[in-house]
Amino acid sequence: MEVRAIPLWTRMAVDSAGSGRSPALTPAAGLRTGLAVLDLGMIGRDGSRRAVPSAGATYPYECYILTRDDADATGLYQVDPGRRLCQLLSRGPQVDAMLCQAALAVPEDGAVIVLATRPWLSMRKYGDRGYLYTQLDTAHLHMNLVLAADSLGASVVLRRRPPGLEPLVTEYGECAEVHSALAVTAVPAGNGPDAGPSCWAVRDARATRPSSLRRQPHWLERLCWESLVTDSEGAAAGPPGAAVSLPTAVRRGSRAPLVPRAAFHGRRSATGFAPGTVPVRDIQGTVGRALSVLHDLLPGEGTPPHATLAVRQEPHGHGESAWPAGLDIRWVPELTNEAVTEAFMAQRHLADTSAVLLLHAPTASLIDEAGGSQLWTVLYHAGALAQLVCLEAARRGLAVTGVGGFDSERWQRLAGLPTDHDVVYAVAMGVDTPDAPKLDRFAVAYAQNERS
Numbered sequence: 094m095e096v097r098a099i100p101l102w103t104r105m106a107v108d109s110a111g112s113g114r115s116p117a118l119t120p121a122a123g124l125r126t127g128l129a130v131l132d133l134g135m136i137g138r139d140g141s142r143r144a145v146p147s148a149g150a151t152y153p154y155e156c157y158i159l160t161r162d163d164a165d166a167t168g169l170y171q172v173d174p175g176r177r178l179c180q181l182l183s184r185g186p187q188v189d190a191m192l193c194q195a196a197l198a199v200p201e202d203g204a205v206i207v208l209a210t211r212p213w214l215s216m217r218k219y220g221d222r223g224y225l226y227t228q229l230d231t232a233h234l235h236m237n238l239v240l241a242a243d244s245l246g247a248s249v250v251l252r253r254r255p256p257g258l259e260p261l262v263t264e265y266g267e268c269a270e271v272h273s274a275l276a277v278t279a280v281p282a283g284n285g286p287d288a289g290p291s292c293w294a295v296r297d298a299r300a301t302r303p304s305s306l307r308r309q310p311h312w313l314e315r316l317c318w319e320s321l322v323t324d325s326e327g328a329a330a331g332p333p334g335a336a337v338s339l340p341t342a343v344r345r346g347s348r349a350p351l352v353p354r355a356a357f358h359g360r361r362s363a364t365g366f367a368p369g370t371v372p373v374r375d376i377q378g379t380v381g382r383a384l385s386v387l388h389d390l391l392p393g394e395g396t397p398p399h400a401t402l403a404v405r406q407e408p409h410g411h412g413e414s415a416w417p418a419g420l421d422i423r424w425v426p427e428l429t430n431e432a433v434t435e436a437f438m439a440q441r442h443l444a445d446t447s448a449v450l451l452l453h454a455p456t457a458s459l460i461d462e463a464g465g466s467q468l469w470t471v472l473y474h475a476g477a478l479a480q481l482v483c484l485e486a487a488r489r490g491l492a493v494t495g496v497g498g499f500d501s502e503r504w505q506r507l508a509g510l511p512t513d514h515d516v517v518y519a520v521a522m523g524v525d526t527p528d529a530p531k532l533d534r535f536a537v538a539y540a541q542n543e544r545s
């Protein structure tokens with residue numbers, strides 16, 4: 094990639110390509126369903142934060158909706174969540190062909206939502222570690238969308254890494270990789286799309302400047318992507334042939350939603366923890382509920398990460414209570430704030446955490462298995478479980494934050510994890526400190542101990 098031959102002044106110029114106004118469209122029922130799910134599961138109500146957490150608030154993914162319009166033609170829409178803009182990119186049999194290859198069908202008045210990862214958005218801040226965060230962030234979002242659709246009363250079929258949708262990223266995105274999809278049925282009347290005014294602008298981007306439909310990645314993004322490519326075609330960063338596509342249906346029937354609507358609105362990441370301890374029953378209830386919902390949603394699908402909960406209290410009175418199956422408990426009252434700070438890469442605001450859920454796996458052996466596809470499954474489960482913990486903590490008023498800035502070896506020692514295991518993600522819980530700035534949103538990679 095020869096960029097030095099181009100004069101710097103020319104390189105610094107920006108043009109307004111693609112920003113021209115395209116004709117407005119009136120969204121049909123299916124698109125309104127998709128947007129209602131995004132409103133609850135991705136956008137959120139609070140203008141200053143989205144519905145899902147993301148390492149450094151980088152949100153390294155793209156989102157597409159595939160759905161039918163009033164003329165019964167299937168359209169492909171790209172979503173810009175920041176601008177609340179939804180643009181029609183393509184319409185007709187070619188979109189149906191993609192869905193057919195992915196073995197996904199658009200339910201009547203429903204929609205298929207597809208997520209693609211864009212690692213550069215995280216890696217430009219966090220370097221190689223940003224690829225881990227990309228996977229975790231996107232898993233957070235995918236799980237939240239599944240739960241949001243369920244909470245709106247829809248039934249869902251969820252897929253990870255579905256085959257056949259590559260044209261989405263090769264034709265419109267580049268430097269991106271299809272991550273997952275969910276097919277959502279129509280939302281019952283009064284529950285979703287028609288329940289309030291929509292703030293979305295829907296436009297037909299095909300009508301104006303069709304050539305600009307294709308996103309032109311910056312040369313830095315291309316370089317970053319090339320560093321990730323592992324397959325012979327140079328197309329994807331993920332493990333070759335790792336289309337793990339076990340369709341999992343979440344059917345509602347008449348039962349209560351898995352997560353109540355209020356929990357989506359109340360979720361936020363703690364900006365730090367104050368001294369003090371939270372009742373063990375709150376931590377136990379939060380992690381227990383998250384594990385049980387995850388097992389219900391993804392029964393026996395691939396390799397889950399191991400979960401160890403390090404609780405900074407004496408076990409007296411708690412040891413005998415029923416802890417969820419599949420969770421190891423470590424009572425570590427002796428753990429000092431200094432040790433926690435070091436293990437969290439000098440993130441002092443996390444020092445007073447009451448408990449840390451460590452998600453870990455034998456990563457070296459997983460990478461060798463089936464081209465690493467099991468490792469992808471572990472990362473998906475880790476992000477999905479963490480999202481469930483965040484929502485359940487929000488419901489109980491427990492302060493929580495996902496933590497990607499951890500020193501795996503230190504936590505391995507502090508919590509007595511198996512020596513061949515690496516921590517892939519941590520979730521810290523404790524007493525909230527309101528009104529503190531969220532240091533992880535700084536432009537520098539604060540969670541990686543980078544100086545400002």
Ligand SMILES: Cc1cc2nc3c(=O)[nH]c(=O)nc-3n(C[C@H](O)[C@H](O)[C@H](O)COP(=O)(O)O)c2cc1C
Binds near residue numbers: 143146360361498533
């Ligand atoms: C994968 C991941 C890693 C994160 N790592 C950290 C971290 O190391 N330290 C921290 O304070 N917050 C961390 N966060 C929380 C983000 O900073 C937070 O989600 C983001 O600032 C947006 O704020 P919100 O979650 O309140 O919407 C992480 C979140 C995710 C999803």
